[in-house]
Amino acid sequence: xxxxxxxxxxxxxxxxxxxxxxxxxxxxxxxxxxxxxxxxxxxxxxxxxxxxxxxxxxxxxxxxxxxxxxxxxxxxxxxxxxxxxxxxxxxxxxxxxxxxxxxxxxxxxxxxxxxxxxxxxxxxxxxxxxxxxxxxxxxxxxxxxxxxxxxxxxxxxxxxxxxxxxxxxxxxxxxxxxxxxxxxxxxxxxxxxxxxxxxxxx
Numbered sequence: 660x661x662x663x664x665x666x667x668x669x670x671x672x673x674x675x676x677x678x679x680x681x682x683x684x685x686x687x688x689x690x691x692x693x694x695x696x697x698x699x700x701x702x703x704x705x706x707x708x709x710x711x712x713x714x715x716x717x718x719x720x721x722x723x724x725x726x727x728x729x730x731x732x733x734x735x736x737x738x739x740x741x742x743x744x745x746x747x748x749x750x751x752x753x754x755x756x757x758x759x760x761x762x763x764x765x766x767x768x769x770x771x772x773x774x775x776x777x778x779x780x781x782x783x784x785x786x787x788x789x790x791x792x793x794x795x796x797x798x799x800x801x802x803x804x805x806x807x808x809x810x811x812x813x814x815x816x817x818x819x820x821x822x823x824x825x826x827x828x829x830x831x832x833x834x835x836x837x838x839x840x841x842x843x844x845x846x847x848x849x850x851x852x853x854x855x856x857x858x859x860x861x
Contacts, residue, residue, distance in 0.1 A: 670706055695733050695848070700764050700778060701726040703736070707743045708762075711751060720754050725763040732778045733849040738820045742828075745813035746782045746842045753786025753840060760784045769827070769845045777826070777847040788838035797830075821846070 660668075704726055708715075715722065732739075750760050760782065767779035789797065800815045818828045825847045832840040 667709070670709055673706075674710055695735055697731050697733055698736055698739065699728075700730040700732055701728050703740060704743065704762060704764065707740060707747055710744065711747060714748075714751055715760075718751065718754060718756050718758065720751060720756075720758045720760060722760045722762060725761070725765075727765070730764060730766060730778065731850065732846060734824070734846055738824075739846065742817045742820055742844060743780070743782075745817045746844075749813065750782055750784035750786065750840070750842075753788075754784050755786065758785055766850050767845065769847065771827075775825070775847045776850060777845055778850050779843065779845050781841060781843045783839060783841040785837065785839040788834035788840055789832040790834060794830075794832060817844070824848075 701724070704724060708722060708724070747760070747762070754760065761784075763781045763783075764778055767777060769775050769777060769779075797814050798818050800812055814828075821828050821844055826845050828842070828844040830840060830842045
């Protein structure tokens, strides 16, 4: 089997397991007993991007990734992948054909929570943006603007998972010209801080 095909199958198998666990957890039937472990952040980001590679290619969306290859975080892999997946698919759906997505992660300190160390993730898009009315409701369970394709639980689940671990999720969005949305979330925990300052791309 070609190496690329084998990697796709491996990622797909992990994703099926993760989605099943998150669905069970959301319904109250599952408790995540997996242990925290050291995660290579860039590798995790690239795996998530690979899952949505075809969807992005069909819409001719380009992604710009800015993550130091040495950056690591001690956290639950499945939950971090879930949050990244939820925010990335929202950014893809918001973009028109030929859109652009920026994904950045860097070691950071959350001064709003007493100076706790961790990793800050940012996912930005140049999509249509959200109206003030929609912005007020995006974390409400089962609220969605995606008609027949949205469940309305992605952002609610993401925010809940992060807050369970002392993290946070914030956003800003605007319509008009230019338009777009920036989602930023902080994951507290022991991080490999041997990283250099990264150029701002979003």
